[in-house]
Amino acid sequence: MPVRSWFPTQIYCEPLQPKGLARFNAELAEECRRLRDFDAAGRRWSKANYPGGYTSYASMNELHRFSSTFAQLETRLLRHVRAYARALELDLRGRTIQLTDCWVNIMPPAAAHSLHLHPLAFISGTYYVATPPGCPGLKFEDPRLDRFMAAPPKRADAKPAHRTHVTYPAEAGQVILFESWLRHEVATNRVEAERISISFNYNWS
Numbered sequence: 658m659p660v661r662s663w664f665p666t667q668i669y670c671e672p673l674q675p676k677g678l679a680r681f682n683a684e685l686a687e688e689c690r691r692l693r694d695f696d697a698a699g700r701r702w703s704k705a706n707y708p709g710g711y712t713s714y715a716s717m718n719e720l721h722r723f724s725s726t727f728a729q730l731e732t733r734l735l736r737h738v739r740a741y742a743r744a745l746e747l748d749l750r751g752r753t754i755q756l757t758d759c760w761v762n763i764m765p766p767a768a769a770h771s772l773h774l775h776p777l778a779f780i781s782g783t784y785y786v787a788t789p790p791g792c793p794g795l796k797f798e799d800p801r802l803d804r805f806m807a808a809p810p811k812r813a814d815a816k817p818a819h820r821t822h823v824t825y826p827a828e829a830g831q832v833i834l835f836e837s838w839l840r841h842e843v844a845t846n847r848v849e850a851e852r853i854s855i856s857f858n859y860n861w862s
């Protein structure tokens with residue numbers, strides 16, 4: 658075959674751990690809802706910037722430093738982030754990676770999260786805490802989409818890897834990791850229950 662693929666965009670998706678997820682997620686969900694009740698500044702920020710939903714992104718984004726449940730999540734995430742960094746073949750010898758920010762997102766019915774990326778980080782991701790059946794997944798955009806200019810559209814039956822978007826279903830207990838420059842969004846939640854996730858950023862030194 659004369660055509661070869663280069664410059665892959667790699668996305669990681671794995672369960673956080675093999676067992677005990679239901680109990681851990683119940684604890685996290687309770688803590689996320691308590692945080693929303695407590696975090697008036699976050700609710701104000703969300704009203705202006707995250708319509709219909711709640712995020713602690715701008716108010717309480719170092720939850721792993723203040724909550725033992727979130728610190729446990731940090732411990733459990735580490736092997737996934739290391740595995741992902743290995744898959745990306747990043748040279749982290751003699752370097753350390755740190756979880757810098759970690760925040761809660763609660764999307765009630767009708768909330769959406771528009772297209773964005775995660776500045777000031779190299780690996781970002783989401784852990785799913787509560788995902789009612791039918792809630793929206795995480796939709797990634799081909800990072801070259803803005804350069805396609807005059808290209809014709811892709812065929813409807815194009816291979817998944819050749820399409821301009823891919824959506825990972827949101828499933829409680831799953832960890833999704835991506836490189837922080839990769840733009841993504843969450844469509845409107847059209848089910849009558851809250852979708853809860855925890856997002857995070859990693860940096861290295």
Ligand SMILES: [Fe+2]
Pocket residue numbers: 773774775841856
């Ligand atoms: Fe995000």
